[in-house]
Amino acid sequence: MELKAANNGSYPRISDDDQRHRQAYAKLDSKEIAWDDFEKVQDEVTRDAIEEQAKAGLDIVTDGQIRWYDPVSHIARNLEGCEINGLLRFFDTNFYFRQPVIKGKISRRDSLAKEYRFASGVSSKPVKQVITGPYTEAKLSINNSKADFRALVDEFAKVIAQEVKDLAGAGAKFVQIDEPAILKKPADFAILEKAVKKISAAKGGIELSLCTYFGDAAPLYKKLVTLPVDTLSFDFTYSPSLPDLIAEKGCEKNLGLGIIDGRNTRLDDKDNVLAKIVKIMPAVEGETIYIMPSCGIGDYLPRGTAFKKLQIVAETTEKARQMK
Amino acid sequence: MSRSKLKKLGLNLPILPMTSVGSFPKPPYLLEARKKFAAKQMKHADLRELEIRATREWIRKQESLGIDVMVDGEMYRGDMVAYFAENWEGFKTSGLVRSYGNRYYRKPIIVGEVKAKGPLTVDWWKFVQSLTEMPLKGMVTGPYTMMDWLFNEYYPTRRDACLAMAKVIRGEVKSLVKAGAKIIQIDEPAISARPEELPEFAIEAMKDVTKGIDAYFITHICYGAFEFIYPEMLKLSVDNFDLEMSNSGLDLLKLFKKHPFTKDISFGVTDIHTHVIESNELVEQRIRSALEVLKPEQVWVDPDCGLKTRTTEEAIGKLKAISVAVKKIRRELEA
Ligand SMILES: [Zn+2]
Numbered sequence: 001m002e003l004k005a006a007n008n009g010s011y012p013r014i015s016d017d018d019q020r021h022r023q024a025y026a027k028l029d030s031k032e033i034a035w036d037d038f039e040k041v042q043d044e045v046t047r048d049a050i051e052e053q054a055k056a057g058l059d060i061v062t063d064g065q066i067r068w069y070d071p072v073s074h075i076a077r078n079l080e081g082c083e084i085n086g087l088l089r090f091f092d093t094n095f096y097f098r099q100p101v102i103k104g105k106i107s108r109r110d111s112l113a114k115e116y117r118f119a120s121g122v123s124s125k126p127v128k129q130v131i132t133g134p135y136t137e138a139k140l141s142i143n144n145s146k147a148d149f150r151a152l153v154d155e156f157a158k159v160i161a162q163e164v165k166d167l168a169g170a171g172a173k174f175v176q177i178d179e180p181a182i183l184k185k186p187a188d189f190a191i192l193e194k195a196v197k198k199i200s201a202a203k204g205g206i207e208l209s210l211c212t213y214f215g216d217a218a219p220l221y222k223k224l225v226t227l228p229v230d231t232l233s234f235d236f237t238y239s240p241s242l243p244d245l246i247a248e249k250g251c252e253k254n255l256g257l258g259i260i261d262g263r264n265t266r267l268d269d270k271d272n273v274l275a276k277i278v279k280i281m282p283a284v285e286g287e288t289i290y291i292m293p294s295c296g297i298g299d300y301l302p303r304g305t306a307f308k309k310l311q312i313v314a315e316t317t318e319k320a321r322q323m324k
Numbered sequence: 325m326s327r328s329k330l331k332k333l334g335l336n337l338p339i340l341p342m343t344s345v346g347s348f349p350k351p352p353y354l355l356e357a358r359k360k361f362a363a364k365q366m367k368h369a370d371l372r373e374l375e376i377r378a379t380r381e382w383i384r385k386q387e388s389l390g391i392d393v394m395v396d397g398e399m400y401r402g403d404m405v406a407y408f409a410e411n412w413e414g415f416k417t418s419g420l421v422r423s424y425g426n427r428y429y430r431k432p433i434i435v436g437e438v439k440a441k442g443p444l445t446v447d448w449w450k451f452v453q454s455l456t457e458m459p460l461k462g463m464v465t466g467p468y469t470m471m472d473w474l475f476n477e478y479y480p481t482r483r484d485a486c487l488a489m490a491k492v493i494r495g496e497v498k499s500l501v502k503a504g505a506k507i508i509q510i511d512e513p514a515i516s517a518r519p520e521e522l523p524e525f526a527i528e529a530m531k532d533v534t535k536g537i538d539a540y541f542i543t544h545i546c547y548g549a550f551e552f553i554y555p556e557m558l559k560l561s562v563d564n565f566d567l568e569m570s571n572s573g574l575d576l577l578k579l580f581k582k583h584p585f586t587k588d589i590s591f592g593v594t595d596i597h598t599h600v601i602e603s604n605e606l607v608e609q610r611i612r613s614a615l616e617v618l619k620p621e622q623v624w625v626d627p628d629c630g631l632k633t634r635t636t637e638e639a640i641g642k643l644k645a646i647s648v649a650v651k652k653i654r655r656e657l658e659a
Contacts, residue, residue, distance in 0.1 A: 014428065016419050025426040069425060086597060087424055089547050092517035094431070094473055096424035184549065216520075238518070265418060265433055266477040302419025 001281070003324070004059040005310075005317035006290040008211070008233070008258055009071075009130045009178065010298025011049040011064030012306050021045045021066065042067050043118065050123045056307055057314025060128050060174060060290065063119035065298055069098065071132045071178065072140045076100030079159065080107045085142060091180060091214045093263070095299040100141040106155050113166040120171065128174035129167055130296070133210070134160050134195040135188065136181035150191055157195035161202040168204035176209040176233065176256075183215030189223050200228040209233055213258060213295040218242050221249065230254055231286070235294040236276065237261045243276045247283045254286035260313050262293035265305045270316050277320045291317040326563040326588050327621050330540055333506045335459055339657055340611070340625050340650050341392040343590060345544055345566060346404075346463055346511065347630030348397035349639050354378045358402075375399045376451075383455045385640065389647040393507060393624075394460045396452045398632065404465045404511060405473045406432055412492060414438035418475055433475040434485060440492050443499035450503050462505035464493050466512035466543065467529040468521070473514060483525040490532035501539045509542040510534075510562065513629075516545070519552035523559075531561045542566050542590060546629045550576055555583040566590035568628040570610060571597055580617045589618060592628030593649070594642040599634070601641035608649040620657055625650050 013021040024041035027033040049064030068074040070090065076082045081104040087096040112129065120127045134156030143152055160177070167175055177199060182192050200208060209231035210224070216239040217224065224232055233256025236242055246255070259276055260268050277291065291313050297306045330337055350358070357374045360366035382397040401407040409415045409432035416435050420428040445463065453460045467489035471482060479485035497508055510533060515526060534541050541562035550557075550567075554576075557565070565585075569576055569592040593610040594602050614623055625646055631639040 012422070014420060019420075022426055022428065029426070092472070092514070095422060098425075264477075265475040299422045302421055304419055 001284060001286070001324075002288045003317050003321050004288055004290050005057060005314040006060035006128065006256070006292045007053050007058055007062045007064075007297075007310065007313075008213075008256075008262065008292045008294070009062055009065055009176070009296030010068065011053060011062065011066070012298050012301060012303035013045055013049070013064070013066050015303035018048075018303075046119060047122045050119060050125075050127070052307055053310060054123070054125050056310035057318075058310055059125060059317075061123055061125045062128050062130055063115060065130060065296065067115060070095070070299075071097060071296070072137060073098040073100055075132055075137055075160075076141065078109050080109060081105050081145070082141075088140070090299075093214070093300060097140070100137070102141050102143045102145045102147075102152060104145050106159060108159055108162060111166045112163050113170040113172075116167055116170050116172050126173055128176055128209075129172050130176045130178060131160055131163060133177040133179040133192075134199070135192045136179050139181040139185075153191050153195050154198070157198040161199045164199055164206065164208070165202040165204065168202070168206050172206055174209065175203070175206050176211050176231075177229075178211050178213075180212055180214050183212050183217060183220065186220045186223075189220065193227060196227050196229060207231060207254070209254070209256060211256060211258075214238065216242070218245050221245055225249075225251060225253065231256055231288070231290070233290065233292065234258055237263065237294045243279045246280050250283045250285065252285045254288040254290070255280070255284050256290040256292050258292050258294035260291075260293045260309050260316075262295040262297045262309065263300050265301060267308055268312055270312060270319070273312070273316045274319055274323075277316065278323060281320065281324065291320070326540060329563060333538070333540055335506055335540070337392050338654065339620055340623055340654055342389075342646060342650050343391060343393035343461070343624055343626045344386070344395045344643070345590075345592075345626055345628070345630045346395050346398055346461075346509065347632035348382050348395075348399075349632055349634055349636045350399055351378050351381070351636060354399060379452055380455060383452065386643075387456060387458065389640075389643050390651065391643070391647070392458065394452075394456055394458050395463070396448070396460065398463075398630070400448065403429075405470055408444065408465055408470065409474060411444050412438055412440050414478065415474075431473075431475055434478045436478055438488050438492050440495050443503075444496055446496075446499045446503045449500055449505060453504065459507055460505070461542070462497070462500035462508045462539075464496050464500075464508070464510055466510040466515070467493055467533060468517075468526045469512050469514040472517050482521065486525055486529045487532060490529040494533045494537075497533060497537060497539070501537055505539065507540045507542065508534075508537075509544060509566065511544045512560075513544065513546045515543075515557065515560075516549045516553045519549070519556075522553050522556055527559050527561070534561050540564065544590075544629075550579060554579045558586055562587070564588035564590055564624065566592070566624075566626065568592045569614075570595045570602075570628050574610060574613055577613060577617050585618060585622070588622050588624065589614075590624040590626045591618075593625055593646060594627045596627055596629045596631055596634060596642075599638055601638055602645050604645050604648045604652075607645045608652060611649055611653055615653075
C-alpha cells in the first residue's frame with residue numbers, strides 16, 4: 001500500500017497580490033478583451049495553480065478548476081438542452097453557484113478533455129480530472145424537461161460517461177466524480193449506483209474515484225464500498241465516526257482521506273491528522289491511500305492559506321509513510 | 325401561542341401582523357455614496373446623512389402600506405455577519421475568498437476571545453424607533469450563523485465558538501431591550517447547516533441569548549433543509565419562527581401537518597429570489613394555505629427573506645401585494 005498527497009479539486013484563482021484572473025474576467029465582462037485573451041489568462045493562472053500544488057509537495061494535482069464558474073454550471077454550460085439560471089447557495093457554504101435549467105434532452109457541445117490536455121501538458125505531476133457527478137448535477141438543477149428525476153440522472157450519467165471515455169482517450173489516469181448531494185438523500189443510493197455503473201463501464205484504464213463531502217458518509221459507507229469505482233474519497237471533517245468505522249469494516253478499494261479541513265483557515269494539527277491516518281491505514285486493502293483536503297479549496301480559502309493546507313497534506317503524507 | 329406575551333409587553337397587534345425580514349434595497353444615491361465612501365472620497369458623516377434619509381423613506385413607506393412591525397431596512401450595513409465581526413473584538417480579516425462568479429470578499433477570522441466594545445446597534449435602533457409610532461424590531465445575527473459563516477482559528481470547536489458568540493449577542497440583546505425594544509429578531513439563516521449540531525449546541529446557544537430577557541423573540545431561518553431539523557428546531561427558545569415558505573412552494577406545510585407547529589410563525593408569502601411581483605391573489609392563496617394548517621393567532625405575514633437583492637420597485641410591489649391580501653383576509657376573519 002502506498003500513500004500519496006493529493007489535491008481534492010479546486011484551487012484559489014486569485015490572491016491579494018495576484019488578481020490577474022479577476023481583472024481579466026472584469027475586462028471580459030465589459031468587453032474590453034475577447035474570449036481568447038481571457039483564455040490566455042486562464043491558461044497562465046491554471047499553470048501557476050498547478051505549479052503551486054507541486055511546490056507544496058503534492059504527488060497528484062488538479063488543474064485547480066480555474067476555468068470553472070462553479071462546480072455545477074461548468075458542466076451544464078457545455079450542454080444542449082440546458083440553460084443557466086440564478087444563484088443558489090452551494091450546500092452549507094458561503095459560495096453560490098448558478099443553477100442549470102434543463103429544458104429538454106441534454107447532449108455535450110464540447111469535452112473536458114481539452115482542459116485535461118492543457119493541464120497535463122504543463123504539469124510535472126499527474127493531473128486528476130474532477131467532474132461533478134450526474135446525481136449531484138441533476139439534484140442541483142431545475143428540471144423543466146419531460147424526463148423525471150431518475151431519467152435526468154441517467155441522461156447526465158450518459159454525458160459524463162462520454163466525458164470519461166474522452167478523458168481516457170486523452171491519456172488521463174485519474175478521474176474523480178464528485179457526488180456530495182447523495183449524502184443529503186441516502187435513500188437515492190440506487191439511482192446513484194445505476195449512474196456510477198454507466199460511468200464505470202466507460203473508464204478504460206482510468207483510476208475512477210467517487211468523492212463525497214459536506215456531510216457524514218458513515219451511514220452510507222457500507223453501500224458506497226460496493227460501487228464499481230477504484231477509489232472512494234470522504235470528507236472527514238463532517239464525520240467523527242468514520243475513521244473507526246473504516247478501521248472496523250475495512251476497505252478493499254483505494255481510499256481518499258479528505259482529512260485536512262478545506263473550509264477553515266485554522267492550520268490543522270498535524271499529530272491529530274496523523275493519528276487518524278494511522279488508525280485507518282491497516283484497514284485499507286487497496287493499493288493507494290490519498291491524503292487530501294476535505295473538499296475543493298478554491299472557493300472557500302484565501303490562496304495563501306490554501307497553499308499552507310496543501311503543505312500540511314504533503315507533510316502528513318510523508319510522516320505517515322515513515323510510520324507504515 | 326404568544327398573543328398573551330405580546331399583550332403583556334404592551335403590543336396590541338392586529339390579527340395576521342405584517343412585517344418584513346430585515347433588509348430593503350438601498351436607493352441608488354446610497355449605493356453611489358457607499359462606493360465613494362469605500363474609495364475614501366466621502367466623509368462618514370455625509371454617508372450617515374444619506375443612510376438616515378433612506379431609512380426615513382423606508383419607514384414612511386412601511387407606514388403607508390400599513391405594516392405593523394417595522395424594520396430599519398439595514399441601510400447602514402452590508403453583510404450581516406461581517407458587520408458585527410468588524411465592530412467587535414477578537415477578529416481579523418482574511419485574504420480574498422470567492423463568493424460567486426467573479427465576486428470576492430474578505431471573511432472575518434476569529435483570532436481571539438470575542439468581546440463587544442459596548443452596545444453596537446442601540447443608538448441606531450433608538451433613532452429609527454423615534455421616527456415611528458409602530459414597534460421596530462431590534463436585529464442581531466444569531467450565534468450559530470456567526471460561527472458558521474466565519475473562519476475560526478481561536479476556539480477549539482464549533483461549539484465553543486458558537487457559545488462564545490451567544491454570550492456577546494446576549495449583551496447586545498439586553499442593551500436593545502433596555503433601550504425599549506420589545507421585539508428582537510435573531511437571524512439564523514444557517515441553522516440547518518449541520519442538523520446534528522442543533523441538539524448538540526445550537527439550541528443551547530439560542531437559550532443563552534434569550535433566557536430571562538423580557539421580549540418577544542423572532543428567529544429568521546432561510547435556505548434551510550428543514551426536513552432535517554423539524555420538529556427539533558421548535559426547541560429553539562424563541563416565540564416566532566420567520567420562515568422562507570414560498571421559495572419551496574409551501575412544502576413546509578406538509579411537515580407541519582405531520583408534526584404540529586407549536587410556536588408563532590412569520591410566514592413568508594413572497595419569493596425574494598424572483599423579480600416577478602406576486603399577484604395579490606397568489607399571496608392571498610398562500611395565506612389561506614397557511615391558515616388551513618395554522619391558527620390565525622399564530623400567523624404573521626412577511627416576505628420570505630430580506631428584500632435587499634430586489635429593486636426598490638420590486639420590493640415595494642411585493643410588500644404591497646402582502647398588504648392588500650392581508651387586509652382582505654383580516655376583514656373576513658373579523659367578520
Ligand atoms: Zn433569509
